[in-house]
Amino acid sequence: MRWRAAVEAVGASDAAEVAALDHVSHRYGTTLALDDVSLVLPAGRMIGVIGPDGVGKSTMLALLAGVRRIQDGQVRALGGDMGQRRHRTAEAARIAYMPQGLGRNLYPTLSVFQNVDFHGRLFGQGAAERRRRIAELLTATGLDPFEDRPAGKLSGGMKQKLSLCCALIHEPDLLILDEPTTGVDPLSRGQFWDLIASIRARRPGLSVVVATAYMDEASRFEWLVAMDEGKVIATGSPAELLARTGRPDMEAAFIALLPPEKQAQHRPVLMRPRPAGLDAAPAIEAEHLTRRFGGFTAVDDVSFRIGRGEIFGFLGSNGCGKSTTMKMLTGLLPPSEGSAKLFGRPVGGNDLETRRNVGYMSQGFSLYGELTVLQNLELHARLYHLAPRDRPVRIAELLERYELEPVRDARPDSLPLGIKQRLQLAVAVLHRPAMLILDEPTSGVDPIARDAFWRTLIDLSRDEGVTIFLSTHFMNEAERCDRISLMHAGKVLAVGTPADLVRERGSASLEDCFIDYLAQAAGIDRPARTAPEPEPAAPAPMAAAAPPRRRFDPRRLWAYARRETMELLRDPIRIAFAFFGPILLMIAFGYGISFDVENLRFSAFDQDNSPESRQLVEAFTSSRYFSEEAPIRSAAELDERFRAGSVQVALEIPPDFGRDLQSGRVPEVAVWLDGAMPFRAETSRGYVTGLASQYAQQLTLERTGAASTGQVVSVETRFRYNQAFRSVNAMVPSVMMLLLILIPAIMSAIAVVREKETGSIANFRSTPVTKFEFLVGKQLPYILIAMIGFVLLTVIALVVFDVPVRGSPGALLLGTLFYVAATTGFGQLISTFMKTQVAAIFATALLSVIPAVNFSGLLVPVSSLSGGARLTGLALPPAWYQPVSVGAFTKGLPFAELWPNILVLAGFALLFLVLSQLFLRKQEA
């Protein structure tokens, strides 16, 4: 086996280790996730890492897989130092990593086949090899009938199987799985472990490291690592741990392994019988509840009755319809068919009365993270209209009862999950509802906190007669319920007390009973399924797994480009932004930023009314820039009309104007302008100056028969490039410069940050794909889209705005190509610093729009800028592209005059690619 050979080569002491941690610590801000952990993991085993949420399991696994940067200490895996980049690049293909969360490394809009295919391409496998392996894996996992279904539409169990297929496509030697079965139904869970077992049977050298929060799964593993608060508290085989603690099951054993001060907080959950005689009037009656979303039936004909004060448990996998049923009972969702009654009253969407009797706790934490614990309680107390005198009393009572007093002024975001859940419960019971509906209230909570939570539930039910309706994944919690309902694929499979169900079915345990029901519903003959089939036809595994490692592989680059394009084509909002965005914005800019000033509202205040004054007025009204309004008759009216905005230019002619003119006295004429919009006023001043000088010339000519000396020199103005002096001729090409940075940069920035947000960036981190392949692969589709956008914009310029390409089309095309290569690269560069899509969008928008509008020749020519403004402009591509687009469109310039700018743009494209590579991290911090 190769890893053994490698271990021997570096002279490691223990040939039987697959990985080891040596004094490893890891922090997130001030939180210590791993606290000086030293550990040796034996090779060729199935290793379980157990512990509740937030104890450092995921961090440890990510460090082992090499997807997270080691902060402190040393990590060895497959015989090399994971802190060394050389070792990581060399060994990445031998490690497979499946991140936490249902299908986190999958692309939801891609089909089952496409997802696995993408992973195969990342490992440089040829088409024939991929087809063979995918067929093999999909058959083994039973996913083959669903090859074309989008990954997002699979059930939780199927998603996890698909993730596993993706991880196994390259036949790794070390398989690292982070909570692969959380939220998966017991049947699928069983199938998942069977699958792993059959793979291990075929490839005995494979080492598997699995994290799990389900203690009952731990017995399946060969070797366990128990963790608490960033420390390893025990290692050994399950039998050893049970023997050491002397407990009957792993959950009890885990509690026994915890430090004494934590154990002291633990008190076992004691069940108490329900008082009799409460079943006369049911608290909840659901009859034939059905809920459809489009063509998908989430809840299918569900009926049950729950008695007052009963604890009723709902068991089932993620996506089986539990949450939807609960939402229908609270009135959050109207049912498609059937009805629900709470305390004999039908549930309606607008029935505020029923809501007062219900306390609801949704899946996941859903209180205000920005409000403190006390503020959250107060807000809810007010909204439930608790009497003002009552409020402080009730809140104090809850703070004490749910042990929230010490954290009353803390924000929930900073609290451990167990405490958050207590706060949620406190909020749910605040208004003393007669019924509680709790959706997976203990998911991810540690065993001690979970038991404490259950004690309060039992108190509520038994002492206060509160009806409790809850859903859970934990079998030991289900056993505590008065009655449970097993649910799968929208249907109720069975209802009854846990003991009755087990007895009826003749099963060994409740879990077994549930699996039995699920198997029956799915039409699976159980015993046949659990036996892993030997697969003699499979090739010798080690021989197959030796693809030559390359620094650059165009197949990996193409894999990313192809996948990015497929995903993009299935996202209507992004597609709309890419194609309608430029069209709408071009029209908005083309019409919205215009420097054409015409149709100025003009009115004369003629106090003279002589032939001479009328001649002057006519000089104005005959101009095409002015549209004549009714004359003004008084000074007060002049003020009033300006204030109302109905006049923008007014001519005030004094009395005796004609007589003064005749007698050679120089009369004074006032022109009033509306200064509210300075650019418009400035332009109208220019018009008035021109008109006045024409008028004066005409007058002089009439009176003296010769032009005055002042007028001897005429200025012949030639408006070059744009004789008609139309705004759009200059604006449209400049706006292209703006839009071809704004939209492509945002799109390519999102492309990278999206993967960070959804978690699929893990594929980049855990596979041999290089930064260059990742960046360029993701950039290519956006360059193509930007070029399509460019063609659309050109068509709009030609057709809508009538702006022709007068210069070199070749220069325009080539310049644009390099420009969008540069702007998409700019977006990628920004994305390396951003964590969320919304931050990436606004940051990219600001960083591209501000220089493009202000310093790149859109409003002010670059030649007029100086100092910092000029440098800012020249340091970014827009200022270099604007001369190309304006030159090729309006100025009619040939290629020969534009190539220096095109060269600079190509340089920018290269520069941004290099910088992005420099700042993009292959490992997470």
Added chain:
Amino acid sequence: MAEAANARPTPRARLGPLTHAANVVRLVAKELRSIRADPIMLFLVVYAFSLAVYTVASGVSTEARDLTIGVVDEDRSELSRQIVSAFNPPLFKEVVPVTPAEVDPAMDEGRLVFVVDMPPRLQEDVLSGRPAAIALDVDATAMTQAGNGSVYIQTIIAREVADFAARRDLAVSEPVRLVMRAKFNPNLQTSWFTSVMQVINNITLLTVILSGAALIREREQGTVEHLLVMPLVPVEIMLAKVIASGLVILVAAGLSLVFVVEGWLGVPIAGSITLFLAGAGLYALAVAALGILLGTIATSMGQFGLLVIPVLVLMQLLSGSSTPMESMPVWLQYVVQTVSPTPHFVAFAQAVLYRGAGLPIVWPQLLALMGLGGIYFVVALARFRRVIFGA
């Protein structure tokens, strides 16, 4: 157990309008707390209404200045030198002497926007009263400078020639003296315009983002569900978001007008700020409803960002706040005035703040704001109900 009776459902009195109002007030308080707890959003609001207003107003302007000018002096006379020396900063950058052959490349590459060509024998012609022509080449792709700049250059040349002639006793005075005065902004300073328009644009931008983000944050956190199981109706939840974001933006806009625009930039405000804020309040309700509407279409902050950018740019550019409404094609004017409240608000704001107009003048705009705001609110509410209830 006797206590078991505690959990019997208790019928209560029906909810009156007062209860609804009380709910809204409480939810508004909650929304305000949420905004206070979001440092990025707060920073954005404070920055946009203070520094950003100042920078925009004192920075880029459409006032013609720093014009690049080249001169081909083929006369080399006293008059031609006098004309050249009149092209001074700040209106002009330093004059670049060029030869006729250099003119085309310089203008093609955009190094010069204006080129003045003074012909041989210019001074001689002037002295002998023969008509002469100076050629002015203008790069008409520099839209902000070409028009006004060429008028300035013509005026300067005319003045210098007249001066020259006056010194040689050749002058004939103008028959009429024209005095031009600009109302509301006597020196036509761009900052007076841009500062106030920046405040107005910020009102649109930030109200939409604030209310939309408030909804999406609740959708992403799942807290909207929590509100919906409480004895609240959707209209209360939406109204609270609209009022809270409107309120924050109004206070910021009011302070910005008084302290940044009037105080820091020294721009006089002609009309009543109270009247302006009343109109802005109406407008904020309309655009906050638009924010909610966009928040129901997008399911994540990322999608919201993609939606909101084109919508905001369209609304702003076509509102008359950057280019006068009458410069747009008539059909487009009708379209934007029918679908968008922004042009009405911009017209209202310009009338009140620049021209000191009062209620008798601006009531039609207020009416339009109310009508469009009402429609926006109803549509947003309908979608809010449908999307959040998942029907």
